[in-house]
Amino acid sequence: MKTITVLLADDHMVVRSGLKALLGTQPGIEVVAEAASGEEALALAGQHGPAVVMMDLAMGAGMDGIEAIKQLRQRNSGQAILVFTTYDSDADIVRAVDAGAMGYLLKDASPEEIFAAVRGAVQGQSVMSAPVASRLFQQLRNPDAILTPREAELLSLLTEGLSNRELGQRLFISEATVKTHLAHIYAKLGVETRSAAIATAIRREGMR
Amino acid sequence: MKTITVLLADDHMVVRSGLKALLGTQPGIEVVAEAASGEEALALAGQHGPAVVMMDLAMGAGMDGIEAIKQLRQRNSGQAILVFTTYDSDADIVRAVDAGAMGYLLKDASPEEIFAAVRGAVQGQSVMSAPVASRLFQQLRNPDAILTPREAELLSLLTEGLSNRELGQRLFISEATVKTHLAHIYAKLGVETRSAAIATAIRREGMR
DNA sequence: CGCCGCCTCAGCCATTTGGCTGATACTGCT
DNA sequence: AGCAGTATCAGCCAAATGGCTGAGGCGGCG
Numbered sequence: 001m002k003t004i005t006v007l008l009a010d011d012h013m014v015v016r017s018g019l020k021a022l023l024g025t026q027p028g029i030e031v032v033a034e035a036a037s038g039e040e041a042l043a044l045a046g047q048h049g050p051a052v053v054m055m056d057l058a059m060g061a062g063m064d065g066i067e068a069i070k071q072l073r074q075r076n077s078g079q080a081i082l083v084f085t086t087y088d089s090d091a092d093i094v095r096a097v098d099a100g101a102m103g104y105l106l107k108d109a110s111p112e113e114i115f116a117a118v119r120g121a122v123q124g125q126s127v128m129s130a131p132v133a134s135r136l137f138q139q140l141r142n143p144d145a146i147l148t149p150r151e152a153e154l155l156s157l158l159t160e161g162l163s164n165r166e167l168g169q170r171l172f173i174s175e176a177t178v179k180t181h182l183a184h185i186y187a188k189l190g191v192e193t194r195s196a197a198i199a200t201a202i203r204r205e206g207m208r
Numbered sequence: 209m210k211t212i213t214v215l216l217a218d219d220h221m222v223v224r225s226g227l228k229a230l231l232g233t234q235p236g237i238e239v240v241a242e243a244a245s246g247e248e249a250l251a252l253a254g255q256h257g258p259a260v261v262m263m264d265l266a267m268g269a270g271m272d273g274i275e276a277i278k279q280l281r282q283r284n285s286g287q288a289i290l291v292f293t294t295y296d297s298d299a300d301i302v303r304a305v306d307a308g309a310m311g312y313l314l315k316d317a318s319p320e321e322i323f324a325a326v327r328g329a330v331q332g333q334s335v336m337s338a339p340v341a342s343r344l345f346q347q348l349r350n351p352d353a354i355l356t357p358r359e360a361e362l363l364s365l366l367t368e369g370l371s372n373r374e375l376g377q378r379l380f381i382s383e384a385t386v387k388t389h390l391a392h393i394y395a396k397l398g399v400e401t402r403s404a405a406i407a408t409a410i411r412r413e414g415m416r
Numbered sequence: 417c418g419c420c421g422c423c424t425c426a427g428c429c430a431t432t433t434g435g436c437t438g439a440t441a442c443t444g445c446t
Numbered sequence: 447a448g449c450a451g452t453a454t455c456a457g458c459c460a461a462a463t464g465g466c467t468g469a470g471g472c473g474g475c476g
Contacts, residue, residue: 012315018226107220161404196369
């Protein structure tokens with residue numbers, strides 16, 4: 001069996017070395033590079049051409065994980081991308097999958113889960129942690145509550161406290177469009193105000 | 209020099225093994241036990257009597273890190289406790305120090321910082337990551353940023369997504385008074401909108 | 417006592433937000 | 447070709463929010 005090459009992208013040094021130590025115990029899996037930011041991940045992916053990229057979504061300064069995933073996919077260099085992050089936010093899950101992630105693992109996943117996800121990813125399988133799967137499953141049961149990728153993106157920015165104007169500037173759309181998206185989000189979340197949407201997003205979506 | 213014994217408490221397996229691998233490279237430091245929860249940390253600390261306990265604050269289910277620190281200190285068994293966590297929330301810092309933590313490190317700390325913190329802790333020194341120190345320093349410089357009890361109460365309800373009218377009803381005060389309190393809160397938090405205040409409250413004050 | 421911080425309230429005005437209706441365009445699927 | 451879903455934008459109007467000034471009552475503290 002061919003050795004699976006892995007690139008780790010996480011701004012926490014201890015997480016990288018932990019993951020590296022863990023994956024190192026498995027024959028057939030080798031960590032070939034480590035990145036501490038989205039930019040670095042893109043550069044190192046180009047150099048090493050790993051089979052799998054394990055990516056944190058929240059990476060301190062600069063490019064975030066979602067953006068890095070998008071750009072990796074645009075290159076079409078065939079890596080399987082696994083999200084490896086702390087929280088199981090509905091919005092993040094939707095955005096990550098939309099960006100092209102193959103799997104979604106939480107950082108409290110067991111070693112077995114992690115190995116299975118890496119091996120599965122190179123074979124084109126999607127593996128996700130149980131809580132993540134549960135969230136998705138729950139969403140499938142009432143489709144009206146599913147936010148579109150764009151809506152999820154907006155909701156995520158909403159929790160940063162931005163105004164409609166700022167949201168528009170950040171997403172390169174007009175304020176009118178922002179308001180349209182917000183109205184849809186409110187309807188889907190079952191709230192009437194921006195504040196309640198933020199509160200709901202944070203408490204229900206795990207954006208802690 | 210005597211070997212420094214360390215207990216790791218963190219619900220993320222990869223963080224524990226990363227920290228263990230990292231500390232293992234240092235002669236004179238040895239990880240003697242690992243706990244995945246507050247309860248486990250208490251039990252293992254009793255068994256092994258480590259010189260230093262490195263503790264995450266947010267540990268999935270059960271007892272959280274703050275509570276575990278308090279109980280460890282009550283026993284008076286002389287361990288130095290280092291907080292090792294992801295976020296630098298003002299509230300968490302204050303609570304951790306109050307509970308008896310000797311130092312406060314963020315997970316993106318460099319290996320050198322971590323080694324220095326462990327060695328310093330056994331000698332009774334307090335070591336904290338730069339962003340943490342910066343926050344504390346900032347608070348000491350302008351005490352005006354401290355919310356009054358009433359303001360804190362309002363801010364807490366604000367994060368539930370209530371409107372001014374609802375806030376007034378809930379607190380038995382007029383909408384005008386609500387607005388006054390809000391204006392003061394915005395000034396102290398350095399924001400201009402309700403949404404930003406909610407975001408700040410949640411992210412900075414640890415009301416997750 | 418007098419000062420100061422906190423909590424309370426009012427009115428005015430500009431800005432922001434939310435509700436509504438309707439419209440164009442692109443995509444994927446049938 | 448036609449439909450459904452998504453994303454984009456516009457205009458209008460009512461309601462909520464935020465900024466500003468001013469003010470009374472109350473409790474602690476020098």
